[in-house]
Amino acid sequence: MMREMRVLSPTAILGYGFPISSFEAGLEKEPDVIAVDGGSIDPGPYYLGSGKSFTDRIAVKRDLESILKAGVERNIPVIVGTAGGSGATPHLNWCVEIVREIVEEANLTCKLAVIPAQVDKEFLKAQIAEDNVKVLEPGISLSVEEIQKSTHIVGQIGVEPIIKALEEEAQVIIAGRAYDPTVFAALPIKEGFDKGLALHMGKILECASIAAIPGSGSDCMIAYLREDHFLLEPLNPTRKCTTTSVAAHTLYEKSNPYILPGPGGYLDLHETKFEQYSETTVKVSGSKYIKEHPYTIKLEGAKPIGYRTVSIAGARxxxxxxxxxxxxxxxxxxxxxxxxxxxxxxxxxxxxxxxxxxxxxxxxxxxxxxxxxxxxxxxxxxxxxxxxxxxxxxxxxxxxxxxxxxxxxxxxAFPYSPSDLEAGVVYQFNVHHLLEVDDPYHLFPIKVEMIGGRTND
Incomplete structure (x- = not known):
């Protein structure tokens, strides 16, 4: 019998929402893991620099409530990456607080693993001295002064710390800034599935149904990972995956159509094939993972550079x-x-x-x-x-x-009164570099604990 692992992606980013009907359709497929990306640096440096989430708390709690209840009650692992939008310590704590709140209110019990991604400044300064911090073109070398100016610096978590949390039998994993595909790929890789296929699958699942037609980041997608390929299927009957929509999303945010870098290596897509498997489902095969040495982790940081005031007007x-x-x-x-x-x-x-x-x-x-x-x-x-x-x-x-x-x-003509709007502190990305490490776990210590507790009626 062909081995298969089913990975459910409810939404592109926690807080973007999803139809309950689509989510329930995904649960009927009996997924092995529910994974979701919690954020992105796409909204700019303000959120990383300020420690605030760009997604709304009420919306995030709504999404997590459905996901956690389904996962815990069905004994399906739940994995969240880039918690709180940017994945630094305040974002991670914010998301974990919501998880604890839901667990208490729903009277659940689960083993929670928390994986921080914030990088210690003094550690990073020492790494500069040892020439372990490399430039990401077209950037410039990272200085001690820029590290000091940063409010938060994070490193992208790879699959290894998440796999370790799964090995410790965590039922819910909340990770700081993570390489987007890792939360979807970690369990399959742990179970021996091909790393290249698993990461490519995760690359597409990270945005849920954006890879479908019509595309939406607020709807569910499921993937079926097998020995030599994976299938992608939207869970809303109004959507379908096509070879064009899936291939196009593979190129999403990438400067090279064949090489997709990540922690410890890269995806090689030179031999990748996209085939229409059914009217709504696409088959992907041939993706390979190329391991690199030394293992590198992408660093992201932001610093305050001043204050912004804006005025909006129109003219005809x-x-x-x-x-x-x-x-x-x-x-x-x-x-x-x-x-x-x-x-x-x-x-x-x-x-x-x-x-x-x-x-x-x-x-x-x-x-x-x-x-x-x-x-x-x-x-x-x-x-x-x-x-x-x-x-x-x-x-x-x-x-x-x-x-x-x-x-x-x-x-x-001014649409608002007052016409001038204070936008507060302005932040700028100032850390966008690679850190060479010997140990992919060292920066990301895992804390595991039991939370919640069912009461006796």
Missing amino acids: DPIFIKEIDQIVEGVRERVADNFRTIESNYELFFTIYGKNGVMGELEPEKMNPTEIGIIIEAVADREDLANTICSFARSTMLHFGYPGRVSTAGNL
Whole structure:
């Protein structure tokens, strides 16, 4: 009989939600593990730097409540990676707190494993001294100063610590920042399935039904991993997987279509085949895992660089729109002249939506829009200065004179009052490097404990 392992992915990210009907359809398939990605660095450096989740607590609890109840009651392992959105210590603690809350409220009992991913700064400084921290192109070398400026630095957990937690018979595993495919691949690899196929399967499952047509990150997907291939099947009858949709998602966020790097090695997809297995299911085979030495772990870190204030406005006057580039430069000059004596640093940005707000100078289409949206953004090393620069730029553009101007009442329409919005601290990614290690477990100590406890009626 052909060996098979079934892996259920409820949603692309905890908090994105999923139809209960799809989840129940997945449970009817009798999965061997329920795994889910808890986050991403896609929303930018703010969340890693600030220690806050970009997903809402109520939404995350809703998802976890269904997942934990199903997993614990059916004795199916539940594995969560990149807990809390970014996987640093505050994110991990936030997610674990929700798990404990659910377990208590639902009167469950389970063995919980927690795997932190935050990297100690002093340890990392020592690794720089030993030349164990390498540049990820096109970056620059990591310095002790940048480490010190970072609020949180995490390392991407590979499959090894998660496998170790499974070997300790953990029923629920909550991991900090993890390489996305690992939470889906760990149990299959532990059970002897091909590592290349398992990780490629995880690469697609991490985004749940985004790899289906129509795609959605808020719906469930199940995979059937076998000896020499895996199958992908969406659990909502309105969706289907096609060879194109699955192959396209394999390329998702990758600069090389054949090489997908991760902790300790990379996926080689030169011989990968995508075949239509049924109307809704795709078969994938031929993916290989290539082990590398030394074992490397990707590091991610963020630092605060100042404060941001923004003002949002719109304009529809065709003469104003025609002159917008000159108006922006004129406003810049007025701001620079007015604050030339200030000692603090600031930056002023204008984003013109409808013209080139997405692509900027790379925009290939030279458009003549009917209306434009304008975001004025000031970033400064002091919050009061960011407020001042944004306010002055906004008022200057509001009343700026330009050739052909007829109305003098004001150039801009503001959708909000107040027109200037404080966005708080601005963070920047400053650690994006590889750490060479001898031991894939050392950075990720595992804490296992029994939580909950059924009461006697």
